[in-house]
Amino acid sequence: MTDTMKALAKTKPAEGLDLIEAPVPTPGPEDVLIKVKKTAVCGTDIHIWNWDEWSQKNVPVPMITGHEFSGEIVQIGKDVDRRLKVGQRVSAEGHVIDLNSEAARAGHFHLDPDTRGIGVNRQGAFAEYVVAPAFNVIELPDDVPYEIGAILDPFGNAVHTAQQFDLLGEDVLVTGAGPIGIMAAAVARHAGARTVVLTDINDFRLELAQKVAPGVRTVNTAKEDLHDVMKEQGLKVGFDVALEMSGSPIAFNQCVDTLIMGGGMALLGIPARPMETDWGKIILKALTIKGVYGREMFTTWRKMLGLLKAGLDLQPLITHKMAFTDYRQGFEAMKSGKSGKVVLDWTNAA
Numbered sequence: 068m069t070d071t072m073k074a075l076a077k078t079k080p081a082e083g084l085d086l087i088e089a090p091v092p093t094p095g096p097e098d099v100l101i102k103v104k105k106t107a108v109c110g111t112d113i114h115i116w117n118w119d120e121w122s123q124k125n126v127p128v129p130m131i132t133g134h135e136f137s138g139e140i141v142q143i144g145k146d147v148d149r150r151l152k153v154g155q156r157v158s159a160e161g162h163v164i165d166l167n168s169e170a171a172r173a174g175h176f177h178l179d180p181d182t183r184g185i186g187v188n189r190q191g192a193f194a195e196y197v198v199a200p201a202f203n204v205i206e207l208p209d210d211v212p213y214e215i216g217a218i219l220d221p222f223g224n225a226v227h228t229a230q231q232f233d234l235l236g237e238d239v240l241v242t243g244a245g246p247i248g249i250m251a252a253a254v255a256r257h258a259g260a261r262t263v264v265l266t267d268i269n270d271f272r273l274e275l276a277q278k279v280a281p282g283v284r285t286v287n288t289a290k291e292d293l294h295d296v297m298k299e300q301g302l303k304v305g306f307d308v309a310l311e312m313s314g315s316p317i318a319f320n321q322c323v324d325t326l327i328m329g330g331g332m333a334l335l336g337i338p339a340r341p342m343e344t345d346w347g348k349i350i351l352k353a354l355t356i357k358g359v360y361g362r363e364m365f366t367t368w369r370k371m372l373g374l375l376k377a378g379l380d381l382q383p384l385i386t387h388k389m390a391f392t393d394y395r396q397g398f399e400a401m402k403s404g405k406s407g408k409v410v411l412d413w414t415n416a417a
């Protein structure tokens with residue numbers, strides 16, 4: 068192992084990322100050093116690439132970005148327990164928490180208000196090597212390839228969102244057919260939902276959803292009326308559960324309008340700015356609304372690995388596979404809206 072590595076970093080407060088040489092990070096006593104095999108490009112990475120208002124407030128420069136990854140442990144800190152060993156295939160939870168926080172001490176690890184993100188607030192995984200706390204590391208089963216290991220983080224968002232309500236035998240609306248929305252629709256099908264309807268205005272992603280989530284009724288709401296589709300599907304009153312994955316105010320209000328009395332809505336999509344809604348309608352329909360953040364540590368990880376073992380196939384969602392040196396094309400594919408997940412390969416870094 069050399070002293071330096073290649074990495075993709077935000078080196079200045081401007082659009083884009085740069086391919087740089089950086090020192091190989093040194094793991095602390097409770098950390099592991101992971102040789103990265105695959106990384107995936109996330110919507111958060113697009114925000115950082117664009118250097119939008121959120122990124123300017125939250126991402127220090129310089130910063131190696133990237134938080135969706137898989138790899139192999141090559142070094143272990145002296146205080147790491149016997150659960151982990153050199154040579155192990157792993158991914159990791161990207162939210163790094165304070166184990167002494169009140170939330171963590173209560174067992175609610177994912178609710179720590181001082182959570183720091185790999186590739187956001189601390190050096191990330193778009194690199195040949197990354198350091199992660201041993202607490203965060205997830206062992207990959209032998210039958211989970213590295214490229215799937217690299218998209219477990221967003222898959223966990225989908226699973227966590229779908230976990231908010233009982234979906235067995237229910238009629239479910241998913242708004243937003245980005246990669247996480249597509250995965251949420253697939254999870255809803257595997258969870259035994261009677262009907263799953265997925266809405267968006269992007270035909271490419273709606274067609275991709277048919278490959279990842281067979282049996283889901285996709286709707287381009289710019290071309291079809293959702294209420295007509297509801298009648299077609301035999302929904303006389305409305306949806307029992309809505310999973311809002313887009314952050315679109317239009318989609319949010321669509322959920323409110325089409326949920327049954329007493330229905331539930333889980334919100335993962337983050338609006339770009341504050342939005343208005345008819346709170347009177349929400350109150351009078353007795354709706355339950357839950358905000359969703361990240362993944363529940365580590366219940367969500369156990370469930371998502373269980374879903375993979377049960378046959379949920381995420382391979383069709385990976386539409387672009389390329390060497391990390393072609394990262395610009397990967398980011399352009401994500402920004403175009405004509406991609407699923409983009410996976411960068413770090414195995415042949417020289």
